[in-house]
Amino acid sequence: MARIPWESYDSYGENVKWVKHYCSNHQILLVGEGDFSFSCCLARVFGDASNIVATSLDSYDVVINKYERAKANLDMLYHFGAKLLHGVDAMKMKLHTDLQMRKFDRIVYNFPHAGFLGKEDDNRVITVHKNLVCGFFKNASRMLHPHGEVHVSHKTTKPFDLWNIEELASQSSLLLSERVKFEIEDYPGYANKRGEGERSDCPFPLGECCTFKFRLYSESDESIGSHHRSTQEPQMCSSERAYPNIVMNHAPIVNNNQCHQVFREYFDHARSTFGQADDYIFHSVPHMLRIGLERCSAESNVNPLNHYISHLKELQYMCKRRIEYLQNRLLEIDRPYGL
Ligand SMILES: C[S@@+](CC[C@H](N)C(=O)[O-])C[C@H]1O[C@@H](n2cnc3c(N)ncnc32)[C@H](O)[C@@H]1O
Structure with a gap:
């Protein structure tokens, strides 16, 4: 059953709306969207998407051919004032013309995956996925407001736990601040997508998964940070x-x-x-x-x-x-x- 998003008031007395970790007055960048249903869920609850930049790696034409609901979702996002960008590579996004001058409060990549390249427990396949996440962190860490957060939702069972995303994040000076169970019911209308192959438009089994929230290291993390960096080998x-x-x-x-x-x-x-x-x-x-x-x-x-x-x-x-x-x-x- 879908959970009800909630409202509150910010320090200026303005009404703000929340969907789980996301608030209508956050500047939000969504990366690696599938059919854009996650961005759409936020826009619908907020009643406005002028603070949302929603992106996909695929071009517009590929997206609307791949996913049955994509055109309707993109139309709705456009109607709510979202900025929509296609052909955005998470590993290079910092240099994208429309993104290079921007900073965000939340940068979100749900279920990063580099495609179906072999068995998911094959070391070479894991390395390709890790390179994607590593490149994403490297870019995202430079696109954050000082108190911003990078969120990655990811499966926590084997072999996905072998990606070791905490360690990948630490290489970009990102520190895990919280790890919260991901429950799809929190995001009404969101449909997770495989995103590749003949069944691109199908969901993948979520199983146990979490939203990993990262923020930039600060001076007060120095002791944790230096310990973390010195005891872990780079990937x-x-x-x-x-x-x-x-x-x-x-x-x-x-x-x-x-x-x-x-x-x-x-x-x-x-x-x-x-x-x-x-x-x-x-x-x-x-x-x-x-x-x-x-x-x-x-x-x-x-x-x-x-x-x-x-x-x-x-x-x-x-x-x-x-x-x-x-x-x-x-x-x-x-x-x-x-x-
Ligand atoms: C498992 S799907 C998840 C899709 C969507 N985030 C969701 O939750 O339904 C993985 C997504 O990562 C995207 N992707 C793969 N490599 C990427 C890259 N280098 N930059 C941005 N997105 C990428 C794919 O296009 C696909 O949409």
Whole structure:
């Protein structure tokens, strides 16, 4: 039986409507929608969708051909004033023309799944799903208002628990704040979709699943954050699978000094994007360095720029050493092939 959404008043005395974790005055980004019924559920209860941006990876034509209810849902969202975007890749969405200047209170991806690529317990299939979620977190973490949350609803039974999404989130400086049982009855009208293959428009069995809520690490999480980061190995990315010899023998990075603390977002980013050749890093690396500066400014009571510049010099020195190390490793690998 559908649960009744509720209303309350915000601090300005305005009437706000709620659907479970979502409120009519949140700026909400929905990623990887199927037939857009989840976005539609929020819009219908809120009676307005001007704060909602609803996106799909598929183009408009693909969406309306794939899902019987999609056209009606999209028409309704449009009527309520939602921004609708198609062809939005969760792994690159930060750079999307219509999204790059926006920040959100909630970024929601329900049941991320990279498609039916083999058995769900096959390690290679799990890695592809993990890369999708990892790319999503990397982008979403940079599109949040300071107190915003990233939500992922996901099955918690085997083999889906092996995705280890908490750890994937931590690589993008996202900390689990809550894990709440996902109950479809909370979202009247929502129809979960397989999204791929001949039965795209069919539901998949939900079984046990949860909404994982993440927020950005803050200064007060420092002790949890640094412990979490230092005790967990970063997840393997595609280049690590292709060149395990290079990556598994990590080039020397001193990861317990101040420089590492200042540029921790940059280091996390460097690990997770290692070997990925695209122009994305020309945007993302300066962004990661800037986050370090901003955090350093917020934390330091002396002129942060003095420290920042000396740490930047140290970082530059470390980068040079790392490049030399990697070049030498590549030469060693090429040598047996006479290259
Ligand atoms: C299992 S379906 C879930 C669909 C919908 N969120 C729901 O709850 O019904 C997985 C969805 O992820 C989308 N998807 C897969 N790879 C994606 C990517 N790189 N970026 C955005 N969406 C993606 C698929 O198009 C599909 O709609």
